[in-house]
Amino acid sequence: MYTIGEFASLGRVSVRMLRHYDAVGLLTPARVDPHTGYRFYSEEQFLQLVRALALKDLGLTLGQVAAVVHGRVDREELAALLRERGSDLRERIRRDTERLHRVEARLRALEGDAMSLEHIDVRALPARTVAVGSARAEGFNQPQIGPVVSSLFGKVAAALQTAGLTCDGGAVSFYEAVEAPLGGDGEVRVFAGFTVPAGTPAGEGFEVVDLPAVERAAVLTHKGAMATIGGSWTVLMEAVAENGMVPQGRAYEVYTVSMPAPEEEWVTELQVGVAAA
The missing domain is CATH 3.20.80.10 (Regulatory factor, effector binding domain)
Incomplete structure (x- = not known):
């Protein structure tokens, strides 16, 4: 189990952001100490966190991210969401060039297998x-x-x-x-x-x-x-x-x-x- 501070450090997010994810139902702590209120996260939740951060970085709303992370969106629907986001970014290309590239990279990844360690x-x-x-x-x-x-x-x-x-x-x-x-x-x-x-x-x-x-x-x-x-x-x-x-x-x-x-x-x-x- 990770404390909220440890989990935030590993995910490279703020503690405040993890609290917000809990409040909106995106990522709820695995356990909350009933006496101290301290929040703890499991190792299994790390994959949920990195997926949520990757999708949020692409500009999807928290509602859309939650739907993907919790399995309410299939592969084709996710591809459709990302293509729509790519179209929006092209209209603002001077400000969002780098984000557009990440969206297109994510689309390419959807057409293949899970992330590999080929370049790691x-x-x-x-x-x-x-x-x-x-x-x-x-x-x-x-x-x-x-x-x-x-x-x-x-x-x-x-x-x-x-x-x-x-x-x-x-x-x-x-x-x-x-x-x-x-x-x-x-x-x-x-x-x-x-x-x-x-x-x-x-x-x-x-x-x-x-x-x-x-x-x-x-x-x-x-x-x-x-x-x-x-x-x-x-x-x-x-x-x-x-x-x-x-x-x-x-x-x-x-x-x-x-x-x-x-x-x-x-x-x-x-x-x-x-x-x-």
Whole structure:
């Protein structure tokens, strides 16, 4: 079972959004503690969540998403819904080009089999030590989280230089959903920084975190601009769920090619530990 904060982190949504999904009957917690009111979600609900997020990302209404997730819409009806949404997006192509591409990709997927791991690398991840800074973002969407990550990289690089340390290790970021007290809106705590040698001491402007080795992780390589990285996360998480796995631990973004290269040449590995469901 996952707590609501853990489930929000794995799904890359806010705690507030999960509460809303519960209120509208889209995704109800598997269990609610009668004494504390704390909400818990089962591993089986992870597939429902990633499917709901994928469909919602395409612009379907919550009512339509709920109908699909709960099996009230068949394959042909879903294809018809997506084709109609594609037509709407074409009328607003200058503002919604990226979303239109995801709709068409979803239609192509409907004509084939379930999501496969053909483009997903499943491998072990080594233990690593990272010097990171942290800050809050309002949500997991790229416009909310991107500027925070960029700012943290600059601050941590400067802090390491001041401390006489080099930051020639790979850049990495990870996130945690934060549940607000008394039912308030949750936020995202963002961590971003650089791989450093084990035993590096913390310093002013950065903390040092030892990230454990991961025996089995699903890894997807995202190429190009960060504006579309959310779609790559959706592909990775849906492939994981469709192939009978559940995520474990933190999910990471590791930037193997970034500044000063042009953003269209950037290469980012999306990594998440997995286990059999």
